[in-house]
Amino acid sequence: MRKWAPLLVLSLALAIIIIDTTLLNVSLSTLVRELHTTLQSLQWVISAYSLTLAALTVTGGRIGDLFGRKKMFRVGAIVFAAGSFVASISTNLPTLLIGESIIEGFGAALMMPATASLLVAKYRGHDRSIAFGIWGAVAAAASAVGPILGGFLTTHYSWRWGFRINVVVAAILVTGSMIIEENQPRHAKKIDYVGVFLSALGLLGIVFGIIQSPTLGWSNWMVPGSIIAGAIVLIVFVFWEARVERNGGTPIVSMNLFRNTAFIAGASVTGTLMLGQNGVIFSLPVFLQSVLMLDAFHTGLSLLPMSVALLFVSPAAGFLTKRVPHKRLVQAGMVVAVVALIVLWWTLSATMRPAMLIPGLALYGVGMGMVLSQINNLTLSAVPVRDAGEASGVTNTFRQIGSSLGAAIIGAILLHAIIANIGPHSTQDVASIAFGAPVHDPKLIEVRRAATTRGIREAMLVGAGFAIAGLMISNWLPMRAQTRSEE
Numbered sequence: 001m002r003k004w005a006p007l008l009v010l011s012l013a014l015a016i017i018i019i020d021t022t023l024l025n026v027s028l029s030t031l032v033r034e035l036h037t038t039l040q041s042l043q044w045v046i047s048a049y050s051l052t053l054a055a056l057t058v059t060g061g062r063i064g065d066l067f068g069r070k071k072m073f074r075v076g077a078i079v080f081a082a083g084s085f086v087a088s089i090s091t092n093l094p095t096l097l098i099g100e101s102i103i104e105g106f107g108a109a110l111m112m113p114a115t116a117s118l119l120v121a122k123y124r125g126h127d128r129s130i131a132f133g134i135w136g137a138v139a140a141a142a143s144a145v146g147p148i149l150g151g152f153l154t155t156h157y158s159w160r161w162g163f164r165i166n167v168v169v170a171a172i173l174v175t176g177s178m179i180i181e182e183n184q185p186r187h188a189k190k191i192d193y194v195g196v197f198l199s200a201l202g203l204l205g206i207v208f209g210i211i212q213s214p215t216l217g218w219s220n221w222m223v224p225g226s227i228i229a230g231a232i233v234l235i236v237f238v239f240w241e242a243r244v245e246r247n248g249g250t251p252i253v254s255m256n257l258f259r260n261t262a263f264i265a266g267a268s269v270t271g272t273l274m275l276g277q278n279g280v281i282f283s284l285p286v287f288l289q290s291v292l293m294l295d296a297f298h299t300g301l302s303l304l305p306m307s308v309a310l311l312f313v314s315p316a317a318g319f320l321t322k323r324v325p326h327k328r329l330v331q332a333g334m335v336v337a338v339v340a341l342i343v344l345w346w347t348l349s350a351t352m353r354p355a356m357l358i359p360g361l362a363l364y365g366v367g368m369g370m371v372l373s374q375i376n377n378l379t380l381s382a383v384p385v386r387d388a389g390e391a392s393g394v395t396n397t398f399r400q401i402g403s404s405l406g407a408a409i410i411g412a413i414l415l416h417a418i419i420a421n422i423g424p425h426s427t428q429d430v431a432s433i434a435f436g437a438p439v440h441d442p443k444l445i446e447v448r449r450a451a452t453t454r455g456i457r458e459a460m461l462v463g464a465g466f467a468i469a470g471l472m473i474s475n476w477l478p479m480r481a482q483t484r485s486e487e
Helices: 005-022 028-035 039-067 069-088 093-122 125-156 160-179 193-216 222-246 255-259 261-281 283-290 296-302 304-322 326-347 354-380 385-421 427-434 442-476
Strands: none
Touching: 005 039, 005 069, 005 093, 005 125, 005 160, 028 039, 028 093, 039 069, 039 093, 039 193, 039 385, 069 093, 069 160, 093 125, 093 160, 093 354, 093 385, 125 160, 125 296, 125 304, 125 354, 193 222, 193 385, 222 255, 255 261, 255 385, 261 283, 261 326, 261 354, 261 385, 261 442, 283 296, 283 442, 296 304, 296 354, 304 326, 304 354, 326 354, 326 442, 354 385, 385 442
16 A cells, blocks of 8 residues: 555546546536526636646646645645635636636646656656556546546536535545655756746647637638747747756756657657547547437446546556567557547447447557556656656646647537538528537438538547557657666
């Protein structure tokens, strides 16, 4: 227990962070009614949580390096609990936005980098492979548990219980953090505030454009303008960080990190993995609800084969690393994921039974489990322990940007498929169908089912393409997790 109990605490923290990214997705109709708001406004609440994480995780990782990862883990848990409490008592959209997206997002940005960097510092060699296997299984399974939990609580109790549970879990994390040992060399306690501002502003611009692209469209100047402006700010950020480092200061992100081929390859594989994962996690619920007409709870249950496979395969893959190189496990998982997405593409139809998804989902869970088991180990082991928080922050930023971009791409594919198949119907009908509003015309219902099915099938192929890209990038990964991080 002394050896593995810290892993349970850190994995629990990761679970509630990831579950909160999907918890509200199946409760939108209830929230629209109770908070007297619109679907488009609620989409911003959900998107802003990911945006806050993407913009602040690098900063959160560096703050952990400066002031202590264990201390920032505790602070993050307390802030996360405060945000959850505010969200649980919200009676209007602004309060929910502040609690769930801003306060919770900031707490998660402090906790998430600390979870991975504390694992790197705590475990060595084969134990580290096992630890990251379990950590990866929790990360992926939590993505599928979110819709199930959200659907169950909304159907039988209230969506507010999702946030109330977070308060209790956060208290457990603060108490449990006492068993986490930390022997971390301290850096000079000085924060690069200009770097914090530039990195947050640049990522905000890029992620805003990505998130808004499905609704505004690329022809709207705000979308490309926001992305270009964000990219320019990030270029300024790079030059500023290089200047701080040359002058002997402590940058938010050391430019030396980006000269580390193994680290950049691992972070890029993580990003492309999240791009592809959205083809399953975000598009299949749309298919199950709008085409097969399942309710929120049964939609979540339909994803269980993937979750179960992940929970078993990811830790088991950690035990295989004594005989199989980490890199080969990751690559084999990518190949299996490609095959699984092709199986799902071949299976999907408007007249299918939900049980027909089981083989493809289970196979995808096996592939994702193999990849997530060791990709974080390979990535973070490529940097010294003293920089693990910073490296974890960068990796999680890649993850969040990949998730946001994947959701935008899938949304654009679905919208294009619906518009291409809508035929002679009016623009108002197109908007109603695209945004999931109730449709009473039988012809329009059939159009939506056929068009959504076609769009989801295209999304599976796009996801397979991302997995192939990740497989190609993985050639630059080291064969095994490096030991230089223990210096």
